[in-house]
Amino acid sequence: MPLEIAQHLFGLGATVGGFLDVSTAPSVASRLASVDLTAYGGSLATLEFVGRLISCLFLFAFGACVGSFLNVVVYRIPAGLSVVTPPSRCPTCGGRLTWRENLPVLGWLLLRGKCRFCRQPISIQYPLIEAAIGIVFALLYLHFYILPGNHSTTGGNGSWLSALVLPWWKAQGFAWSWPLFVAVLLLVAGLVASTIIDARHFIIPGEITWTMSGIGLAAAAVQPFFPVSGRARLLTPPIEQVAPTTCGVALGACFGLLIATILLKTGVLRYSYADYDAYVKPDDPRSSYPFARRETLREIVYLLPTIACGLIGGWVASQWSESQPPVWLGSVASALFGFLIGGATLWMVRILGTLGFGREAMGLGDVHLLASVGMVLGWKAAVWTFALSLPVSLGYAFLAFCVRPFIRLPIRELPLGPHLAFAAILTLLLTPTLRSFDPTLADVFSAAWQGFRIKTGF
Ligand SMILES: [Zn+2]
Known part of the structure; x- marks a missing residue:
């Protein structure tokens, strides 16, 4: 009941x-x-x-x-x-x-x-x-x-x-x-x-x-x-508003994601790792899934409508660059942009890792987790969460190593999810400090971009 x-x-x-x-x-x-x-x-x-x-x-x-x-x-x-x-x-x-x-x-x-x-x-x-x-x-x-x-x-x-x-x-x-x-x-x-x-x-x-x-x-x-x-x-809100063109990218990309998901659910696109259980036996530690690289291609196909619609959305929005979108639409698009950046960051790591090592790197659950952090806290927080999850997991490994003679912590077994969650809470609590680094980061990027332009004569 x-x-x-x-x-x-x-x-x-x-x-x-x-x-x-x-x-x-x-x-x-x-x-x-x-x-x-x-x-x-x-x-x-x-x-x-x-x-x-x-x-x-x-x-x-x-x-x-x-x-x-x-x-x-x-x-x-x-x-x-x-x-x-x-x-x-x-x-x-x-x-x-x-x-x-x-x-x-x-x-x-x-x-x-x-x-x-x-x-x-x-x-x-x-x-x-x-x-x-x-x-x-x-x-x-x-x-x-x-x-x-x-x-x-x-x-x-x-x-x-x-x-x-x-x-x-x-x-x-x-x-x-x-x-x-x-x-x-x-x-x-x-x-x-x-x-x-x-x-x-x-x-x-x-x-x-x-x-x-x-x-x-x-x-x-x-x-x-x-x-x-x-x-x-006069103050920066918790979710920073993105530029009108970025709003277009976010709304377009989410439309593309929706289409890809409908195609997946109706069976036009296939789920990746659909035949996983046929190869990996829980009771056999030597069994492994042999087609991880091929499955990555399937995930890239799933992501193509998102990328294409995101580009179209950005182009359409840039045609109206003089007018700001309504405030609520800007707010929704900013949250959606955070969702996309959070998801995209880990999915990129997953794709590169899987192609590099030839076996599934990082679960899709982690991708969804960082996407939800981005939706609630904004795209910068999603990037910071990802960046902080590395020192957090290293810190945990070090801690587990130090206390090993006394307490057994699950040192190797702990997956990425808990580290991401802890990093997200750190990001939430340290937001003003992290934001004070934003101009420095922007300077580094623009200096790198200028250097690249001078080098290539672009
Ligand atoms: Zn009882």
């Missing part, structure tokens, strides 16, 4: 609705502040503090609900089960949980960690994940909106923490930026889920990555309909 989903949704709705209500309190308070309130003493500060505290509690509850759903996702998706039905039950005896026992964290405490029917212990992993996601959501809220940040456009004199926060969030305020913020929260939750599944089963389920991408696209489409606060107008 979708009763449980309804319960989750109800929890989500109640929390989102609740904290929206509360978080507008500070903005009401600031409007009141234009009135002389000195007579009221500290009551305004108290109101603001209470508002923020309640917002934090609501975000914790929201996170715990998402964490509760993640528990279902990381267990059921790899097992090929539906995440909707049946409702939660005891894994040992199949006893059904009541709605109170289903509450995140509280339910486990209520049962004192034991099944009501068979008295078998229920893993502490469930309340731990719920509480962890709840705490992460509340901390991200504090980090983005409450902690002392600096609001200057040039950066400078804030605390060291403020150098980690993109000032746009605080300037725009929660009430007018929650679609993008919720997309960021759910991206983090999705990264956690895909890390757990990838580390255990070596797959990144498309259900997770496509959900994250879909939420990112929806947020990019909704956000432009919110007013932009005066201070935020």
Whole structure:
């Protein structure tokens, strides 16, 4: 029964609705502040503090609900089960949980960690994940909106923490930026889920990555309909707007991707590695797939409509270069461009790696994962995530090597996905610092381009 989903949704709705209500309190308070309130003493500060505290509690509850759903996702998706039905039950005896026992964290405490029917212990992993996601959501809220940040456009004199926060969030305020913020929260939750599944089963389920991408696209489409606060107008938004021609490229390429996917689903194009199971036996470590290079050609054919339509889209947009696209279209195209750059970066590595080594390099799940990071955080963040995933994986290998005599970490077995997820979270938290490198990078590229032009006389 979708009763449980309804319960989750109800929890989500109640929390989102609740904290929206509360978080507008500070903005009401600031409007009141234009009135002389000195007579009221500290009551305004108290109101603001209470508002923020309640917002934090609501975000914790929201996170715990998402964490509760993640528990279902990381267990059921790899097992090929539906995440909707049946409702939660005891894994040992199949006893059904009541709605109170289903509450995140509280339910486990209520049962004192034991099944009501068979008295078998229920893993502490469930309340731990719920509480962890709840705490992460509340901390991200504090980090983005409450902690002392600096609001200057040039950066400078804030605390060291403020150098980690993109000032746009605080300037725009929660009430007018929650679609993008919720997309960021759910991206983090999705990264956690895909890390757990990838580390255990070596797959990144498309259900997770496509959900994250879909939420990112929806947020990019909704956000432009919110007013932009005066201070935020001067600041760089979380997803940087791309130029009109680039919008054309992004929209065209996504149209091409859609066509290629329809051709794939209808059987006109063939899936790559369709006969993989005929060659690779799980119980035979010597078996390997012999046609990896040939399958790469199949993937290039799949990508051709995307490239062609992207070029056509860019050309069409360049014909109207005088006029800017509508704001919401620019926002959607910027998110789509991030999706494409994220996906293209890893797919290029996959194609080159497979051609070079003659065996499948990097899973398509990693490609989808970086694409969803690009959709939610923008194309530069996708590139940074890829760049940071290299030092992150080296750091992990080094750490695993150092602690090997004491703890056995899965040193060779850990796939790329968890490293990508960790790098994406680093990118999210270091956005302002990473953006300060952008001009340097642009200089390096333009110097290289100038050198190339002089050398070739182009
Ligand atoms: Zn039981």
